Structures are given as structure tokens and as C-alpha cells.
Amino acid sequence: MKTVPYWLDTAPARPDRTAAEIDGSTDIAVVGAGLTGLSAAVHLARKGAQVTVLEQETVGWGASGRNGGMCTTGLAIGFRTAVARYGIPTAKAFYLAYNDAIDTVEKLTVEEGIDCDFARTGKLNLAAKPAHYENLARTHEALAELIGYETELIPRHKLGSEIGSGYYHGAMADPQGAGLHVGKFVRGLADAAERLGVRIHEKAPVTKAKRLRGTQHDLTTPAGTLRADKVLVATSGYTSSPFRWLRNRIVPVGSFIIVTEPLEQHVVDELMPTRRMASDSRNILYYFRITPDNRLLFGGRARFAMSNPQSDLKSGHILRKGMVSVFPQLAGVGIDYCWGGLVDLSLDQMVHAGERDGLFYSVGYSGHGVQMSTHMGRQMAEVLDGRPEANPWRGMHFPHVPGHYFGPPWFLPLAGAYYRALDVIK
Ligand SMILES: Cc1cc2nc3c(=O)[nH]c(=O)nc-3n(C[C@H](O)[C@H](O)[C@H](O)COP(=O)(O)OP(=O)(O)OC[C@H]3O[C@@H](n4cnc5c(N)ncnc54)[C@H](O)[C@@H]3O)c2cc1C
Structure with missing residues (x-):
């Protein structure tokens, strides 16, 4: 078993871009070569x-x-929570920003010729308990009634057309969701930028x-300034x-993934005939999909812990058990x-983006960042070009995480225990 991300292992290798010497000046420095940074670049x-x-x-x-390669619709907090928190017009704008974000990904793949298996397979929200199906039904109704947004509700007895598992109690499907090979995408973006x-x-750590x-800064790295x-x-x-100001507003939480060996076509057709991007309704959820080469990718927040080699393997063990409970096959x-x-x-x-102390930033994707980080790279390019109104999240208060000042977040096991308890009760 390899302990590297499947996506990076199966994407075309790229040249070594190790910095020999860094000096001089630039109009814009981007710190971080992920989807936010490269899309902005x-x-x-x-x-x-x-x-x-x-x-x-x-x-x-x-x-x-390292993610699941799922470009999915909808906010991390869900549409009905967004309506309760922000009111219908703002909730609508926030919700639909994720659809815009998927469009941004698709557009970039076309414009820059990035071959990364982008496909609008749709997204499946699976109910882990009967009561969760009732919640999905209410969300389905709220989306239709309040903002005219169509999703499909799938009761348990019809779920066989979507997933070969008796584990779930129904689902809500959204055809706008998409999947892609994120290793090919992120490396393709870097090539496009170059x-x-x-x-x-x-x-080149800053x-x-x-x-x-x-907004002018000197950025120090071991290779120069x-x-x-x-x-x-x-x-x-x-x-x-x-x-530090940003760091104290973000809780870095480990999320973990296993990928099976390639599966026979008939097994794939039985497990996930529609090949949608799937996630379930628990707080400590499972998410899964079929990869472009017919493997099952199965992820989750198996433990509330940081990611490191030991933690990843422990989590992989837990996830394997989870995968077999969903798909005994x-x-x-x-x-x-x-x-x-x-x-x-x-x-x-919620996503938080803007400018603070002369530094621009976009963070807080909260597990829904494949599409939104790419989109925010684009929108922040507008903001840096003098158009702050391009930022869909402008003006939001960015709360400090209480007690998080130094070192790794000490409170993760407590948060994990809390969410696990919620999953048992609700
Ligand atoms: C296991 C997992 C599964 C996920 N699955 C999904 C999914 O299926 N769908 C979805 O929508 N989202 C998913 N996400 C979330 C999504 O991957 C992220 O939101 C998104 O990739 C964030 O992109 P980014 O460019 O902002 O950050 P990153 O990709 O994390 O990039 C930040 C970069 O900054 C660099 N860096 C940090 N500090 C410095 C410094 N001082 N100097 C220089 N460089 C620095 C880091 O090395 C890193 O490369 C998942 C996340 C994980 C971890």
C-alpha cells in the first residue's frame, strides 16, 4: 500500500521547481501553490x-x-442553516456561489486545455439515519420553494439505482456536482501559470x-527575500x-482517504452505477466516489486528529472498516x-477572504474547497486588481478560534468527542 495521494501518484510528473535563489521584486507574490494560489496566479x-x-x-x-476530487454544490453549513443565519437573499447568493465555482473549474480546464477527467456526474447526499432523510426532504423543498433550485429526492426503496448498498436511508441528488482528477488539475494549473x-x-517556505x-511586503525564504x-x-x-492572525482563525483538521485496487467494471456498475460524488449526513461523515480508473476512493474524518504518517495509517484502518460496512462486497x-x-x-x-494588515487572503473552505478555492483564486485576482466587490464573502466577521494561539490545535480530541456524541444522539 502506498501512503502518498493517489492523485499525485497517477498524474504526469512535473519538473523540479526548487528555488535556487530568490531575490528582486514582483508585482504580486502568492504564498501557497494549491488551487487558490495557482488559480489566482x-x-x-x-x-x-x-x-x-x-x-x-x-x-x-x-x-x-490530497482531496476527494469532488466539485460539489452547496455550502458546508447547508442551505437551511444559511437561511436561518443570513436570510434568504444572502443564503441564495452564498449557495449559488458554489455552482459558479464548479463552472469556474470547468471553464479553466477548457481554456487552459487541462486534461483532468472533469465530468458532471452529479452529487449524492446520503441519509445515514431515517431522520436525516426527513432533513434532506426539507432541504429539497426549501431549495425549490425559496430559490427555485431543483434537486432530486430519492427514497430508500429506489436507492439501488444510485448505490449498491443497504446502509443508507435515502438521498438527495444534485446533477450539477462534478468530479475530476485533482492531481492532473493542480499540476495542469501550474503549467498554465508558467x-x-x-x-x-x-x-520556498515564507x-x-x-x-x-x-500592501508592499518583503517575504523572507531560506533562498532569499x-x-x-x-x-x-x-x-x-x-x-x-x-x-498568525489568519492561523488563529483556522482549525486544521485531518481528513483521510483510502483507495482500492482497480475494480472490475461490473463491480463498479453495482457499487455506484451513476458514478456520482457521494457523501453522507453524519458530522463525522464518509465521502466516496469512483476514480477515473475504476477504483473506489473512500474518505472521512475517521479520527479528529492532525494528519501525519501514523495518524493516516490508523485512520486508513478505521476507514477500511467503514468502507466494508457500507459496501460489504x-x-x-x-x-x-x-x-x-x-x-x-x-x-x-464559511469562507473568509479579503485584506488584513496589507495582506490579501482566502481561506476557510471547511472541506468544500476544490471548486471554491479555484473560484476564489479567480475572484481574488479581481480583488487584487482593485475590485473588492468581486469577493462573494466580503464584509463577513472572521471569528478568532478561542484558545487557539500557539502550536497545533490541542482541542481536536474534545471536538471529535463532541461530534461523535452528536452523531449518536441525532
Ligand atoms: C483529505 C481531504 C479531502 C478533501 N476532499 C474534498 C473534496 O472532495 N471536495 C472539496 O470541495 N474539498 C475537499 N477538500 C478540501 C480542499 O482540498 C481544500 O479546500 C482546497 O484544496 C484548498 O486549496 P488551497 O489552495 O487553499 O490550499 P492548499 O491546497 O492546502 O495549499 C496551501 C499551500 O500553502 C503552502 N504553504 C503553507 N504555508 C506556507 C508558507 N509559509 N510558505 C510557502 N508555502 C506555504 C502549503 O505547503 C500548501 O501547498 C478536502 C481536503 C482534504 C484534506
């Missing part, structure tokens, strides 16, 4: 800006190369950001101390990949 370069990307590891090393003249420096005046007129911080769940199937990554949860599970 592409869109800024298209406008004629000189852009330099600084990445502490390699392109796609963060969550962008074609547009962007400089990408790997193994250890210090010194504000000179306005770069002066940037504007800086976009796109570091998500991997945000560290040079960006897979009891004898081999697992070829197991890995983990960090999700950037914000306290209100």
Missing part, C-alpha cells in the same frame, strides 16, 4: 501582472493534491512577512506563524493507497 497573469508563487513544499502538496509567465518556486508600506507590491496568502489548513478487495491532509475549518464553517 493564472488569472492575475492573464491581466498582465508579474506573479511569483512561493510554495514551502511542491505544487499541490497541500489539501489540493506558460503565462508566472514564476513558481518550490521548497518564514517572515515584513510590511513596508500599504522577495519584495512584493501585493501578497496573496493562500495557505489554507497549512497556515503557519508568519501569518468489498471485504476482500485490496487497498492500494492511504493518505491524509488538513482541512481548514473556520469557526462558522
